Amino acid sequence: MGKTLIIAEKPSVAADIVKALPGKFKKSKTHFEGDSYIVSYAIGHLVSIGFPEEIDPKFQKWTLDNLPILPEEFPLSVLPNTKTQYNALSKLIRRRDVDVIVNGCDAGREGELIFKYILKHAYTRSVAGKSIRRLWLQSMTLDAIRTGLQNLRENEEMLSLEAAALCRSEADWLIGINATRALTCYNSRHGGFRKTPCGRVQTPTLSLLVKREAERRAFVPTDYWELHADFLCENATYQGVWIDTKFKKNPENPHAKQRRIWDEKKAAAIAKKCRGKQAEVEETHKHSKQAPPQLYDLTSLQREANSRFGFSAKNTLGLAQALYERHKLITYPRTDSRCLPEDYLDSVNEILDRQQDWQYGAFAKEAQDKGYLQKNKKNKRLFNNKKISDHFAIIPTSGLPGTLSEPELKIYQMIVQRFLAILFPPAVFHNTRRLSLVEQETFLTEGKILVEPGWKAVYGSKPGAGDANTLVALPAGKLVLCKEIEQKKLVTKPPARFSEATLLSAMENSGKLIDDDELAEAMKERGLGTPATRAAIIEKLLNEKYVVREQKELIPTGKAFELLALLEARDIDVLASPELTGEWEYKLNQILRGKITREQFMREIREQTGKIVEQVKTGEEADQKEAPFSPVDGVIFFENATAYQSEDGKLMIRKILGGRIMEEEEIVRMIRGETVGPYTDFRSKKGKPFTASVSIKDSKVSFQFADSTDGLDLEAIKQQEPLGISPVDSTKVFETPMAYMSESALEGDRKKGLRIGKIILERSISQENIVQLLTKGKTEIIKGFISRKKRPFDAYLCMDKKGKITFEFPPRKPRAKKGKN
Numbered sequence: 001m002g003k004t005l006i007i008a009e010k011p012s013v014a015a016d017i018v019k020a021l022p023g024k025f026k027k028s029k030t031h032f033e034g035d036s037y038i039v040s041y042a043i044g045h046l047v048s049i050g051f052p053e054e055i056d057p058k059f060q061k062w063t064l065d066n067l068p069i070l071p072e073e074f075p076l077s078v079l080p081n082t083k084t085q086y087n088a089l090s091k092l093i094r095r096r097d098v099d100v101i102v103n104g105c106d107a108g109r110e111g112e113l114i115f116k117y118i119l120k121h122a123y124t125r126s127v128a129g130k131s132i133r134r135l136w137l138q139s140m141t142l143d144a145i146r147t148g149l150q151n152l153r154e155n156e157e158m159l160s161l162e163a164a165a166l167c168r169s170e171a172d173w174l175i176g177i178n179a180t181r182a183l184t185c186y187n188s189r190h191g192g193f194r195k196t197p198c199g200r201v202q203t204p205t206l207s208l209l210v211k212r213e214a215e216r217r218a219f220v221p222t223d224y225w226e227l228h229a230d231f232l233c234e235n236a237t238y239q240g241v242w243i244d245t246k247f248k249k250n251p252e253n254p255h256a257k258q259r260r261i262w263d264e265k266k267a268a269a270i271a272k273k274c275r276g277k278q279a280e281v282e283e284t285h286k287h288s289k290q291a292p293p294q295l296y297d298l299t300s301l302q303r304e305a306n307s308r309f310g311f312s313a314k315n316t317l318g319l320a321q322a323l324y325e326r327h328k329l330i331t332y333p334r335t336d337s338r339c340l341p342e343d344y345l346d347s348v349n350e351i352l353d354r355q356q357d358w359q360y361g362a363f364a365k366e367a368q369d370k371g372y373l374q375k376n377k378k379n380k381r382l383f384n385n386k387k388i389s390d391h392f393a394i395i396p397t398s399g400l401p402g403t404l405s406e407p408e409l410k411i412y413q414m415i416v417q418r419f420l421a422i423l424f425p426p427a428v429f430h431n432t433r434r435l436s437l438v439e440q441e442t443f444l445t446e447g448k449i450l451v452e453p454g455w456k457a458v459y460g461s462k463p464g465a466g467d468a469n470t471l472v473a474l475p476a477g478k479l480v481l482c483k484e485i486e487q488k489k490l491v492t493k494p495p496a497r498f499s500e501a502t503l504l505s506a507m508e509n510s511g512k513l514i515d516d517d518e519l520a521e522a523m524k525e526r527g528l529g530t531p532a533t534r535a536a537i538i539e540k541l542l543n544e545k546y547v548v549r550e551q552k553e554l555i556p557t558g559k560a561f562e563l564l565a566l567l568e569a570r571d572i573d574v575l576a577s578p579e580l581t582g583e584w585e586y587k588l589n590q591i592l593r594g595k596i597t598r599e600q601f602m603r604e605i606r607e608q609t610g611k612i613v614e615q616v617k618t619g620e621e622a623d624q625k626e627a628p629f630s631p632v633d634g635v636i637f638f639e640n641a642t643a644y645q646s647e648d649g650k651l652m653i654r655k656i657l658g659g660r661i662m663e664e665e666e667i668v669r670m671i672r673g674e675t676v677g678p679y680t681d682f683r684s685k686k687g688k689p690f691t692a693s694v695s696i697k698d699s700k701v702s703f704q705f706a707d708s709t710d711g712l713d714l715e716a717i718k719q720q721e722p723l724g725i726s727p728v729d730s731t732k733v734f735e736t737p738m739a740y741m742s743e744s745a746l747e748g749d750r751k752k753g754l755r756i757g758k759i760i761l762e763r764s765i766s767q768e769n770i771v772q773l774l775t776k777g778k779t780e781i782i783k784g785f786i787s788r789k790k791r792p793f794d795a796y797l798c799m800d801k802k803g804k805i806t807f808e809f810p811p812r813k814p815r816a817k818k819g820k821n
Helices: 011-020 080-094 109-123 142-150 155-188 202-218 266-274 298-309 313-325 345-355 361-369 406-421 454-459 500-508 517-523 534-543 556-571 578-592 598-617 662-673 716-717 767-776
Strands: 001-007 031-033 037-042 047-049 076-078 098-104 129-132 223-233 236-243 276-289 427-438 443-451 480-491 549-550 555-556 635-638 643-646 652-654 677-685 689-697 701-702 734-735 739-742 755-757 784-788 791-801 805-808
Touching: 001 011, 001 080, 001 635, 011 031, 011 037, 011 098, 011 142, 011 313, 037 080, 037 276, 047 109, 047 155, 076 098, 076 109, 080 098, 080 109, 080 791, 098 109, 109 155, 129 155, 155 556, 155 578, 155 598, 202 500, 202 534, 202 555, 202 556, 202 578, 223 427, 223 443, 236 427, 266 443, 266 480, 266 767, 298 313, 298 406, 298 500, 298 677, 313 406, 313 534, 361 406, 427 454, 427 480, 427 689, 454 755, 500 534, 534 549, 578 598, 652 662, 689 784, 716 734, 734 767, 767 791
Parallel strands: 001 037, 001 098, 098 129
Antiparallel strands: 031 037, 047 076, 223 236, 223 480, 236 443, 276 427, 276 480, 427 443, 549 555, 635 643, 643 652, 677 689, 689 701, 734 739, 739 755, 784 791, 791 805
């Protein structure tokens, strides 16, 4: 009797399978072997669809003429980084003594694809007679693995899943390769090579960022006022904020809120009317409960790690993978489930026993002593087979940590705390709502005190903890006086940029952006990407310089705006919509259910690919129109998705220069020969910001930098009225488009020449500031500098005799002493 070869997706899973098999195993570099079984592994994807040039050498040249590329057979190629393991696997697959091959990769579409691509690429006639089976695991306990090995599925049962997996992979290849090549060729038509990557998941994700940034650019801040009152009752004091008791939410005005007053005169009138008057007080008390949060799936773990510690999604995935594979301290992390199997009580009990010996042992012991697990056995937020797809939620294993790095420890602590917390009772709060009525105007004061910590105890909360508005009791029967009212002027803020945490959430819930109910339902379980791929999608956008990361913010670049404008102009903005993913998921589910065939799906994808390429090929004439600012000094200008061009074709200016979106007014000034800027938000090809002025010289765009004199009319500059004398070499100081420079600097003296940029830490430096520096060595206080950590600050600029610029900070205001209630 021959041997059975089991192929797992990862080395650690292979090792776990070996533990569940009978007999002894010998370990080699690439596999484990016993008397009846060989257990080996992939390392994620070993084989993928190859590049177009592997189909035909003519595709090495990127040109619209050879698009679309629609191969009948998709060539497979081995990924170079994992070639050694693939070669080992292919030998095992072809071994004569192997007669059964078991797919032990992850239970799901991608696991099916990984195995079938390896098998297909390694296939020879010697493999034809072998039996193919499927190991389908929901958990990695020894009992679960043994049960799975005893109930292997036949390959025929997996054919619909295989068809869906192949369709997803081939469709992504067709759309991604053809759209990327077509858009790159279109963008490179005026010279150079402007690679324009585009994909089914990454482009809709980018669209979320671009739309949010466009909202921020279009946002016009509006002033509003709040009234904050101080109330006095004998020795007791409290604060209240004015509210409109008739307020109703209006979706068309998201900035409207109950406490906001949009008319300054109205705010002043209310304050005047109420100041110094008696108040009537109404008070209500009630208890509220807050249930513990659910267990982590990968996306919620990444979101919280980004919010709490600033970890990127990629880093969190790597840390979780290390805790799973190397340290064996947590369950499989690449999961989209937040529940456990209903038969998992014994395993949870075992983990609780082990956790008593670690950092949160007191809470594990309390959970055991008070029977919290038994009380939760019918809790569908915790144990629910219907909410488990390929894998269950991330929880600790029965192992305990030895030495972990600080980031690994933080992630492990998060997982252990969440695991313990969900077993604990709800937290109970005592809420107080106090309304102070003064002259028919209402002021609200709210307080909240934690009465019973429940699950919050796991996170360090104790009874009696309250927020800043915890209320003191008022003496019975005593007058309450509205002593003072502060009229605060505030301003509305634009919607916040996405962080990785909020972008992951938006990707997860992108089905809500789709109007079609069936497509939205198909995306309900997945969203844009999968938990395992979302981090890679964000990193890809960063690597392609569509997005830059500044602190926690993700900011789309001009390149991103250009791509989305081009897709819209070419009428292929379906590539930027989550509807495409929704439609695919719906149809892939139909394939799984046998409602449509693989051939039908791929026929539609080929047609869609052809249409996308044809839309790009129609050329810029299709969307060319006269520019809104045309004509300029008698010259007519046309615009398309990405550029403005003069009627005679002699001048072409891209809408995005140096990664910066140019305003129409700036373009007009440049056409008229002006130098515009300096601006601080240009970005290099590597995504780094730089400051420059920009102009058009000899029909070409030209950048000027603070330390450069190239292209400057030096004689014209020297004829200006000088701003003062340089302290370094006593030569005159003049203004240039980018900087303030001494005559010696204009003449190229790099040692003694004085150069002061017009923008310092994102703050414009005025002529008056320079005059102050040159005469007094110090400016007046300048407000609004932005530090490298993106924090605003105010300072004086100072300059010494050597021309060195430094900051001097105003004295800090003493902190106000906290008053007693």
